[in-house]
Amino acid sequence: MRVKVHAAGYCSFEHIGDDGFMDLPEGATLNDVFAKLGIPRIIRRLPFAAVNYVQARPGTELADGDVVSLIGAVSGG
Amino acid sequence: MKGYLGKILKVDLTTKEIEEELIDDSVYESVLSGIGLGAYYLYNNIPANADPLGPDNILGFTSGLLVGSGTLVTGRWMAVCKSPLTGGWGDANCGGDFAPGIKACGYDAIFFKGISPEPVCLVVNENGAALEDASRLWGTDAIETEEILRKECRVKAIPKVVAIGPAGENKSLISGIVNDGGRIAARSGVGAVMGSKRLKAIVLAGNQRTKIADRNAMKAYSKEVGAKIKKAQLPGLLKGYVFPILGKLTTKAKSVSATDGMMSIMINKKYGTNAVNTMGIPNGDSPVRNWGGSVKDFRFNQYRKLNPDRILERKTKSYACYSCTIQCGATCDISDLGDGKVQHTHKPEYENCCALGTNLLINDLEEIFLMSETLNRAGMDSISAGSTMGYAFECFEKGIITAADTGGLELKWGDAKAASQLLDMMIKREGIGDLLADGVKVASERIGNNSDQYAVHCGGQEPGMHDPKLDPMLGVHYSADPTPGRHTIGGGQYYNMMALWQEVSWAPKVTKYAKSEEYIPSDDEALKSVALSCYKMLNDAAGGCFFALIAGLDHWNLFRMLNDTTGWELSADEYMAIGRRIQTLRQMFGIKHGVRPKDAIMTGRMMGEPPLKDGALKGITLPIEEMVALHWKHFGWNEQTGLPESAITQELEERALIH
Numbered sequence: 001m002r003v004k005v006h007a008a009g010y011c012s013f014e015h016i017g018d019d020g021f022m023d024l025p026e027g028a029t030l031n032d033v034f035a036k037l038g039i040p041r042i043i044r045r046l047p048f049a050a051v052n053y054v055q056a057r058p059g060t061e062l063a064d065g066d067v068v069s070l071i072g073a074v075s076g077g
Numbered sequence: 078m079k080g081y082l083g084k085i086l087k088v089d090l091t092t093k094e095i096e097e098e099l100i101d102d103s104v105y106e107s108v109l110s111g112i113g114l115g116a117y118y119l120y121n122n123i124p125a126n127a128d129p130l131g132p133d134n135i136l137g138f139t140s141g142l143l144v145g146s147g148t149l150v151t152g153r154w155m156a157v158c159k160s161p162l163t164g165g166w167g168d169a170n171c172g173g174d175f176a177p178g179i180k181a182c183g184y185d186a187i188f189f190k191g192i193s194p195e196p197v198c199l200v201v202n203e204n205g206a207a208l209e210d211a212s213r214l215w216g217t218d219a220i221e222t223e224e225i226l227r228k229e230c231r232v233k234a235i236p237k238v239v240a241i242g243p244a245g246e247n248k249s250l251i252s253g254i255v256n257d258g259g260r261i262a263a264r265s266g267v268g269a270v271m272g273s274k275r276l277k278a279i280v281l282a283g284n285q286r287t288k289i290a291d292r293n294a295m296k297a298y299s300k301e302v303g304a305k306i307k308k309a310q311l312p313g314l315l316k317g318y319v320f321p322i323l324g325k326l327t328t329k330a331k332s333v334s335a336t337d338g339m340m341s342i343m344i345n346k347k348y349g350t351n352a353v354n355t356m357g358i359p360n361g362d363s364p365v366r367n368w369g370g371s372v373k374d375f376r377f378n379q380y381r382k383l384n385p386d387r388i389l390e391r392k393t394k395s396y397a398c399y400s401c402t403i404q405c406g407a408t409c410d411i412s413d414l415g416d417g418k419v420q421h422t423h424k425p426e427y428e429n430c431c432a433l434g435t436n437l438l439i440n441d442l443e444e445i446f447l448m449s450e451t452l453n454r455a456g457m458d459s460i461s462a463g464s465t466m467g468y469a470f471e472c473f474e475k476g477i478i479t480a481a482d483t484g485g486l487e488l489k490w491g492d493a494k495a496a497s498q499l500l501d502m503m504i505k506r507e508g509i510g511d512l513l514a515d516g517v518k519v520a521s522e523r524i525g526n527n528s529d530q531y532a533v534h535c536g537g538q539e540p541g542m543h544d545p546k547l548d549p550m551l552g553v554h555y556s557a558d559p560t561p562g563r564h565t566i567g568g569g570q571y572y573n574m575m576a577l578w579q580e581v582s583w584a585p586k587v588t589k590y591a592k593s594e595e596y597i598p599s600d601d602e603a604l605k606s607v608a609l610s611c612y613k614m615l616n617d618a619a620g621g622c623f624f625a626l627i628a629g630l631d632h633w634n635l636f637r638m639l640n641d642t643t644g645w646e647l648s649a650d651e652y653m654a655i656g657r658r659i660q661t662l663r664q665m666f667g668i669k670h671g672v673r674p675k676d677a678i679m680t681g682r683m684m685g686e687p688p689l690k691d692g693a694l695k696g697i698t699l700p701i702e703e704m705v706a707l708h709w710k711h712f713g714w715n716e717q718t719g720l721p722e723s724a725i726t727q728e729l730e731e732r733a734l735i736h
Binding site for chain 1: 305308310311312313314315319322323326327329330332333334335337339340343592
């Protein structure tokens with residue numbers, strides 16, 4: 001399945017295609033996305049990811065076409 | 078006419094004449110409304126040698142084309158004038174509730190020229206428009222003035238009011254215009270222009286509606302946008318402690334990619350811009366110690382007191398500007414602070430927390446709350462005030478000014494009480510406050526003694542609290558925009574969120590790239606910065622909020638909303654051409670009034686000359702002149718001078734936009 005991933009600057013982009021999608025096996029979870037993004041296990045429990053713009057835990061199972069967004073540093077104000 | 082009203086109100090404060098003028102459809106088709114209408118009117122009606130604080134300057138209040146259309150997050154108004162701070166184009170953008178008030182009175186904009194012999198306010202209601210004596214209000218702070226006029230002028234609905242405070246009355250070149258209890262159109266010295274005209278306030282009490290082309294389409298899209306914003310919630314577990322971690326993580330980022338702007342909306346909904354309070358210090362975004370320091374000068378055990386959760390502890394309710402469902406603002410309880418006379422204040426945003434905090438090494442959040450309220454009531458720009466205090470603090474440290482100059486006040490880094498006292502002096506123009514009340518450039522000219530090296534500005538305007546050495550495209554906009562020093566025109570981070578390439582044929586597509594590419598002048602980077610300028614101008618002509626803009630086209634599509642409202646069915650490229658036209662008019666205005674665009678290019682600490690010795694941005698110096706040259710080139714302007722080339726100006730003449 002293919003999942004759209006909006007990564008943040010601190011992630012590895014190795015597994016994200018030029019179209020912004022990541023290929024994952026069926027039944028993959030948010031944890032699998034974290035692993036491919038190179039996010040250390042120790043911080044995976046920190047609440048900085050959403051699936052389809054709703055808070056998601058690392059164990060959240062993903063579906064084809066889901067949007068995974070990670071909070072990165074923002075600026076402005 | 079759909080979306081706009083085709084009419085402006087003109088007020089001559091010298092003769093007291095008030096008249097309406099019809100504006101041809103072709104003007105709106107060329108430059109929309111809002112800032113576009115303002116640029117068109119001011120370019121053609123302010124003579125080249127006009128004194129910015131004299132009768133020939135025109136102060137305009139414009140409402141965007143989408144305001145009142147039923148679209149969401151389209152409630153912004155703009156003050157436009159010849160800037161007394163920079164000598165060129167001046168504008169200030171504001172939310173609040175004033176924008177729909179202008180159109181409810183039947184106008185797209187209201188323009189004032191002349192100078193009233195006595196303080197006046199303009200009142201517009203169903204009986205028409207009239208100037209009323211406001212002498213009794215002169216000296217009253219802006220928020221109290223608004224409260225008084227709302228009560229006195231109310232018939233049915235609460236009127237919409239803008240007012241200046243003592244800072245504007247004293248013609249401080251860093252004063253602004255206040256609306257809705259503390260929102261402020263702060264930049265360019267617009268408050269000084271209003272004060273120079275003795276125009277204390279404007280009261281609007283109309284009830285007209287604006288026609289739009291396709292109400293069904295507008296409603297459907299607004300419902301879609303509203304549902305998305307409502308659903309987007311930051312995880313409850315995500316607290317302020319995460320932000321320094323995020324800031325630190327990004328210092329190691331070697332790659333950048335297109336980002337989902339909805340994440341910024343999620344953060345804004347909960348924290349407003351205060352997430353940056355503690356995120357911006359480890360990654361270098363926040364200027365520290367008058368732009369000369371870093372996280373080494375303001376460590377975690379100091380800056381953690383600016384944790385945005387501490388600000389939320391005082392929140393009593395959310396605040397939203399007209400038509401906005403993001404609700405980034407809030408009112409906060411400050412009844413236990415200071416003398417206790419003021420119960421509530423508008424939540425101080427990141428710019429306040431940095432300009433009055435980090436940049437002065439101050440972490441006293443309570444004093445920052447009080448200074449913010451003081452600035453709102455006085456009607457003074459917090460970025461400029463804080464920056465000027467940073468300059469003063471450094472001058473004091475270096476012995477350029479002493480306690481003898483400050484009336485005994487010791488300006489020590491981190492001393493919030495001293496900052497607060499200095500601020501009072503600036504607002505009242507007392508003692509050294511009089512030297513500082515007009516911003517850093519004027520202060521350094523007055524104080525002399527090589528102090529200009531500590532005055533951080535672009536063309537006279539103090540920059541927003543974001544270091545362009547982290548986001549070089551921000552530096553391009555600081556330097557190249559006709560209103561220099563602005564942090565709300567564009568930046569690389571914003572481009573990556575907006576996803577313009579999905580609809581604008583010439584906007585470079587972003588997937589992922591090395592962060593280092595942002596530091597190298599290139600045609601691609603220049604096309605991005607041009608695209609941002611054009612899109613921002615379109616947005617300011619439409620009345621949209623910057624926070625919706627950076628959500629990205631997937632979530633808030635300005636082109637679609639403009640077509641639903643006007644019925645024009647223009648392509649994204651055609652709309653961007655409108656943005657380019659507006660930007661060119663703004664640039665030509667400055668040149669007409671003797672501004673040399675090259676003089677606004679940032680120098681010194683902003684560009685990294687000398688480079689910082691510590692922190693995330695140490696060692697960086699930006700090749701800003703090359704970057705600006707490419708930006709101007711891709712605008713169709715001369716690379717060296719910033720003058721629009723004849724092919725560009727010819728188009729404006731053919732459209733009868735310049736006379």
